Amino acid sequence: MLEVFATPEAWVALLTLTAMEIVLGIDNVVFISVLVAKLPEEQAKRARQLGLALALIFRIVLLFALTWLMALREPVFSLFGNGFSWRDLILIAGGGFLLVKATLELHNSIEGEEHGSGKGGVQKAFAMIIAQIIVIDLVFSIDSIITAIGMAEDIEVMVVAVVIAVAVMYLSSGPISDFVAKHPTTKVLALAFLLLIGMVLVADGFGFHVPKGYIYAAMAFSLVVEILNVTAKNRRLKLAQAAGVEDAPARPSDRTTS
Numbered sequence: 037m038l039e040v041f042a043t044p045e046a047w048v049a050l051l052t053l054t055a056m057e058i059v060l061g062i063d064n065v066v067f068i069s070v071l072v073a074k075l076p077e078e079q080a081k082r083a084r085q086l087g088l089a090l091a092l093i094f095r096i097v098l099l100f101a102l103t104w105l106m107a108l109r110e111p112v113f114s115l116f117g118n119g120f121s122w123r124d125l126i127l128i129a130g131g132g133f134l135l136v137k138a139t140l141e142l143h144n145s146i147e148g149e150e151h152g153s154g155k156g157g158v159q160k161a162f163a164m165i166i167a168q169i170i171v172i173d174l175v176f177s178i179d180s181i182i183t184a185i186g187m188a189e190d191i192e193v194m195v196v197a198v199v200i201a202v203a204v205m206y207l208s209s210g211p212i213s214d215f216v217a218k219h220p221t222t223k224v225l226a227l228a229f230l231l232l233i234g235m236v237l238v239a240d241g242f243g244f245h246v247p248k249g250y251i252y253a254a255m256a257f258s259l260v261v262e263i264l265n266v267t268a269k270n271r272r273l274k275l276a277q278a279a280g281v282e283d284a285p286a287r288p289s290d291r292t293t294s
Contacts, residue, residue: 050193053184057201059252060180063233064091065205067134067172069213070141070226071165079162080217084209087169092202094177099194105181123178124241130175131237137168138230145223175237225262229255 068087072080098105108126111119184194216223232255236246 046190046193049190050197053193053197054200057180057184057197058204059248060176061091061201061205062252062255063230064088064173064176065209065212066226066229066233068169068209069216070223070230071168072213073217073223075162075165080213081210083162083165083169084213085206086166087173088202088206088209090170091173091177091205092199094173095181095198095202096195098177098181099184099191099198105178108178109182118243120241123182124243126175126178126241127237128241130172131234131239131241133171133175134230134234134237138227138234142224142227142231145220145227179237219266222262222266225258228258 064087068084072083072087075083108123109121111121112125113120180198181194184197216226232251236248236251239246
């Protein structure tokens with residue numbers, strides 16, 4: 037196995053593929069961060085760990101099922117002159133799921149509707165969130181591994197790249213989830229990202245390929261703007277608090293009596 041990494045070409049392929057897998061994993065991290073934001077801290081941590089562990093397992097299993105995976109690209113039926121493969125159907129279903137889920141979460145965020153209070157409700161919410169993570173992990177894993185197959189030839193390189201990418205996803209998922217939980221406006225932005233990603237998956241399933249570089253560039257620009265807004269808001273709050281302390285009237289006990 038290690039002989040594969042004896043050539044410079046293998047290392048270039050590993051670095052390139054790892055970078056691509058990390059970028060493709062952004063979708064996964066955003067989705068998991070949004071879902072776990074409504075759970076208690078300990079439950080949220082467990083859900084993130086389990087979700088990313090499943091993402092790693094799905095990707096490695098799919099790598100060792102290359103024949104079956106490539107067969108998913110063979111058309112199974114035609115509609116209006118367009119052939120649809122199992123991969124297309126999975127992308128359409130996964131994209132539709134993201135569109136519906138993100139729309140419902142946006143509605144709940146704006147209307148302030150939260151359900152599942154109490155211990156039983158929390159356990160039910162945890163189970164539902166894990167089920168949803170499993171569904172979307174599978175969709176993102178198929179898309180990710182098909183990309184990996186096109187970029188590298190050796191399965192060892194692919195496995196190492198996937199493991200590194202999921203490790204990076206794990207390290208970044210905690211801070212991202214905390215940031216989303218602390219700043220409600222970023223949750224709305226994350227849900228808008230999921231709507232965009234869902235639309236792209238559906239379009240890809242119907243044969244309209246949108247270069248993901250455009251999508252990630254738009255997401256990065258929006259994220260920078262949101263970070264600037266959050267930073268400016270925090271600065272205004274600190275200035276207001278400082279001004280409030282300075283302008284506060286002296287307490288009666290602090291006044292000198294004549």
